[in-house]
Amino acid sequence: MADFNLTCFGQSGNAYKAALALSFAHADWQPVFIDFMNGAHRAPEFMAKNEMARVPILEHGGKTYSESGVILDVIARETGKLGGETQDETDEIRRWIFWDNYGFTSTVAPLRFMANFVPEEKRSAEVMGFLQGRLRPCLKVLDKRLGEHGFVACGRPTIADCSIAGYMFYGDELPFDLGEFHHITEWMNRLRAMDGFKPPYEMMPLKA
Numbered sequence: 148m149a150d151f152n153l154t155c156f157g158q159s160g161n162a163y164k165a166a167l168a169l170s171f172a173h174a175d176w177q178p179v180f181i182d183f184m185n186g187a188h189r190a191p192e193f194m195a196k197n198e199m200a201r202v203p204i205l206e207h208g209g210k211t212y213s214e215s216g217v218i219l220d221v222i223a224r225e226t227g228k229l230g231g232e233t234q235d236e237t238d239e240i241r242r243w244i245f246w247d248n249y250g251f252t253s254t255v256a257p258l259r260f261m262a263n264f265v266p267e268e269k270r271s272a273e274v275m276g277f278l279q280g281r282l283r284p285c286l287k288v289l290d291k292r293l294g295e296h297g298f299v300a301c302g303r304p305t306i307a308d309c310s311i312a313g314y315m316f317y318g319d320e321l322p323f324d325l326g327e328f329h330h331i332t333e334w335m336n337r338l339r340a341m342d343g344f345k346p347p348y349e350m351m352p353l354k355a
């Protein structure tokens with residue numbers, strides 16, 4: 148058993164947030180595959196660990212954590228890396244993780260899901276149009292922030308970057324163009340250049 152065990156699957160951007168943080172922190176960790184596409188997250192064994200039936204979960208030090216925001220906090224606390232050095236910094240990092248959870252990932256994840264994993268005849272143009280409409284203001288906010296600060300919080304890589312980057316490295320699966328958002332593209336290049344970076348399908352398994 149590794150020190151950190153992350154239950155995940157290749158397609159999960161929420162799990163990738165944690166995988167990226169563990170890898171950037173050079174933690175002793177391993178991915179534990181869950182057969183999400185066949186409903187394993189609703190099986191009693193998994194729900195005994197997370198009654199919300201959502202992936203990822205992180206097992207560490209005899210405890211099980213769910214919700215990527217909490218998991219990222221635990222990784223920063225336990226490894227002493229990628230977190231805030233003062234309470235103000237920690238607050239700032241959390242502010243962006245909450246923004247990601249409610250505003251950004253909540254838009255990007257269903258858009259990508261619908262574009263790639265829902266059969267074309269079942270896709271809703273109305274829902275996708277609504278999500279695209281919500282996405283654009285988020286991209287503008289993020290681009291401005293990154294243009295001014297280089298990274299999401301504290302002017303250096305933190306778990307807030309890992310959270311917001313969760314879905315950004317799925318390449319062609321993302322049904323939007325970053326064309327005009329140069330600061331986002333440059334930030335992604337900075338993350339790519341960091342020691343420990345790997346794209347999601349190289350970091351997390353697609354099968355057992």
Ligand SMILES: N[C@@H](CCC(=O)N[C@@H](CS)C(=O)NCC(=O)O)C(=O)O
Pocket residue numbers: 158159160161162188200201202203213214215216248
């Ligand atoms: N807020 C949660 C979201 C987790 C989540 O929705 N994960 C997806 C997989 S990427 C899931 O388990 N979905 C199950 C469902 O929606 O029923 C987090 O950040 O961990």
